[in-house]
Amino acid sequence: MEVASCGQCGKCSASCPVSFAMDILPHQIVHLLQLEAQQAVVTSESLWLCIQCGSCSSTCPHGIDLAGMIQELRTVAQYRPEVKAGDQIRFHQSFLRSIEHNGRVYDTALLVRTLRAQGKKNWKLVWPAFARGKIRIWPSRAESRLEIKGYFKRAWLKLGGKHA
Numbered sequence: 001m002e003v004a005s006c007g008q009c010g011k012c013s014a015s016c017p018v019s020f021a022m023d024i025l026p027h028q029i030v031h032l033l034q035l036e037a038q039q040a041v042v043t044s045e046s047l048w049l050c051i052q053c054g055s056c057s058s059t060c061p062h063g064i065d066l067a068g069m070i071q072e073l074r075t076v077a078q079y080r081p082e083v084k085a086g087d088q089i090r091f092h093q094s095f096l097r098s099i100e101h102n103g104r105v106y107d108t109a110l111l112v113r114t115l116r117a118q119g120k121k122n123w124k125l126v127w128p129a130f131a132r133g134k135i136r137i138w139p140s141r142a143e144s145r146l147e148i149k150g151y152f153k154r155a156w157l158k159l160g161g162k163h164a
């Protein structure tokens with residue numbers, strides 16, 4: 001990771017649309033990574049609050065891809081025993097599975113997997129959305145989905161064969 005060039009200008013935090021809710025701000029994440037304090041980052045709420053808009057990466061004067069780093073750190077965090085497998089991790093895993101199988105997000109599968117993992121408490125939210133035609137029965141699949149599936153396979157192998 002190219003964090004050494006960060007001068008702590010704070011532009012990434014200023015441009016982040018969800019920084020107001022974060023426990024560690026984007027520029028502080030980079031600083032912690034400079035200090036090799038990865039533990040503090042992988043156990044933070046910020047890691048899962050990031051919406052991957054890419055604003056921090058595009059605004060950084062040193063070209064530091066913080067959005068990409070956060071995505072990598074999420075993958076690492078899933079396998080750390082000190083990170084609680086909460087709703088954010090379940091949602092993240094469902095999101096990745098959806099991309100892996102369809103080449104793009106299939107919102108219905110994402111919703112069902114997330115709700116199933118949460119138990120019964122939120123199922124009642126599905127029916128109004130279904131009645132209004134907001135939930136698709138069949139997925140829309142990308143033409144390049146087999147190629148994308150191959151990327152996932154290689155990534156899982158690199159992680160030691162573990163599948164999230």
Ligand code: SF4
Pocket residue numbers: 005006007008009010011012013026027030059060061062063064066
């Ligand atoms: S915008 Fe770039 S240089 Fe500035 S604090 Fe963020 S990561 Fe560091």
Ligand code: SF4
Pocket residue numbers: 012015016017018019026049050051052053054055056057066067070
């Ligand atoms: S990618 Fe994440 S950390 Fe970066 S600006 Fe967007 S929400 Fe904030």
